[in-house]
Amino acid sequence: MTRIFFFLPGLLLFAALATGQTSTGRPNIILIMADDMGYGDLGCYGQPRIRTPHIDALAKNGMRFTRYYTGSTVCAPSREALLTGMHTGHTAIRGNFLTDEKEDPPMPDEKRTIAEILRDAGYHTGLIGKWGLGGEAHGPEKQGFHYSYGYLDQIQAHNYYPPFLYENGRKVTVPEGTYSHHLFVEKTMGFLDQRPKDKPFFLYLPYTIPHGKHVIPDASEYAQEDWPEQYRNYAAMITQLDKDIGRIISKLKEDGLDRNTLIIFTSDNGANPGFAKFFSSNGAFRGHKTTLYEGGIRAPLIACWPGMIKAGQVSEHVTAGWDMLPALCEAAGVQPPAGIDGISFYPTFTGRSGQARHPYLYWEYYTYNYNWNKPDSQLPRNWLDSRAVRFGDWKAVVKSSPRGENAAVELYDLQSDPSETTNVAAQHPDVVRQANAILSSASRPDASYFPYKQK
Incomplete structure (x- = not known):
């Protein structure tokens, strides 16, 4: 009897590892983020032309959010x-x-990321794809990721056949003619194989598909379509991403990890105007990438976690990109840092009561003048292009000129007018006053590059 008791912890640990459970019982987390994929680019969000069966299956087996907003309308923020x-x-x-060094400005080292929080809580962390928050010496390895592979700079990430990428902060040569996305998927499989088996893992996959340049080695999936090449490639890229997500899911099942892994799929911002028009990539919403109308910031969000998230759910809970950190912290049983803007949506996708809600969501977007140093340029290097706030069903948008003049507040009732077709500001001056009060208090003027002050 004593001998059985002595070996019991080891037997339990062996059984846990054999079934994909960690010794802590905490879930593995995979966060997949597409690049420039619109709300309407997936079958489960109404896309009729582009095939996405594996992502659609995630939604069928989990929860699909219809009122999720990205952190911004462009990549880095x-x-x-x-x-x-x-x-x-x-x-x-x-x-x-772009800094004077022609790379992304670095996110300050003192910023605490979800990777740092989970790393300190015992998670093995990885990032494979596009970082976009700083160049050499400012990569993911400095912000909590045990392993990283991919692009550091977003401009470099426009090239799907790069001469080099970065692995754990070191520049590594890429064989000529190699499609970067294929490397990302292979590195993802390697991460899942080589992870410490006694720890839960957090794997962040900010893949670059379907961001331009819109090229892919094999576009035969849509070769029969009488579409311009750019659109065939765009569709093929999304379907390739879908197939690779299917590979990841199959890998989790083979390794016995699927029951204890939370998978979240989303995008970083809305699609570009051409795809919004051709494929209805941004659904029925007005706007596109680089605008703060719904089409620029409304995005797909799918969460799947067998046994924890009831299958086949659709949620209208209003949530945003900055809610991801506290939601993942709660899933991992970790306390989020104080003073953040995010509110966990974990209660919503697990069906628990007590879901807290935002009094408002706020965005501001600075546009960059890529011709700022040309002799005939009369515009600043960047400027506050627009701000937006959603509170209740109201959405206010304010545009600004390069010289700092603000246009009148535009006001939309998203309940009756989700496509933002009718500005009702004149009919609701009291609501406009509420919007202005939020707009005047929601921002801190402490961002070094925004607006950029020429030294």
């Missing part, structure tokens, strides 16, 4: 919001920007 739990009135990065 959206990623910081996601990783730090702060909206763009409080992030360091509030638009895309």
Whole structure:
């Protein structure tokens, strides 16, 4: 009897590892983020032309959110919001920007990311794809990731056949003619094989598909379609991503990890205008990437966790990218840091009561002048392009000029007008006053590059 009792902890640990459970009982977490994929690009969100059966199956087996907003309408600030739990009135990065070194401005080292929080809680952490928050010496290895592979700079990430990528902060040569996304998937499989088996893992997959340039080695999936090549490639890229997500799911099942792994799928911002028109990539919503109308910031969000998230659910809970950090903290049983803007949506996808709600959601977006140093340029290097706030069913948008003049507040009732077709500001001056009060208090003027002050 004593001997059986002595070996019992080891037997339990062996059984847990054999079934994909960690010794702590905490879930593994895989966060997949597409690049420039719109709300309407997936079959489960109404896309009729592009085939996405594996992502659709995630939605069928989990929860699909219809009122999820990205951190921003462009790449870099959206990623910081996601990783730090702060909206763009409080992030360091509030638009895309190129430093004098022709690379992304670095997210400050003191920013605490979800990877750092989970690493310190015993998780093995990895990032494979596009970082977009700083160049050499400012990569994911400095912000809590045990392993990283991919692009550091977002401009480099436009090239799907790069001469080099970065692995754990070191530049590594890529064989000529190699499609970067295929490397990302292979590195993902390697991470799952080589992870410490006695720890839970957090794997962040900010893949670059379907961001431009819109190229893919094999576009035969849509070769029969009488579409311009760019659109065939775009569709093929999304379907390739879908197939690779299917590979990841199959791998989890083979390794006995699927029952104890939370998978979240989303995008960093809305699709570009051409795809919004051709595929209805942004659904029925007005706007696109680089705008703060719904089409620029409304995105797909799917959460799947067998046994924890009831299958086949659709949620209208209003949530945003900066809510991801506290939600993942709660899933992992970790306390989120104080002072963040995010509110966990964990109660919603697990069916628990007590879901807290935001009094408002806030965005600000700075546009970058890529011709700022040309002799005939009369515009600043960047400027506050627009701000937006959602409170209740009201949405206010304010546009600004390069010289700082604000246009009148636009006001939309998203309950009756989700496509933002009718500005009702004149009919609701009291609501406009509420919006202005939020707009005047939601931002801190402490972002070094936004607006950029020429030294």
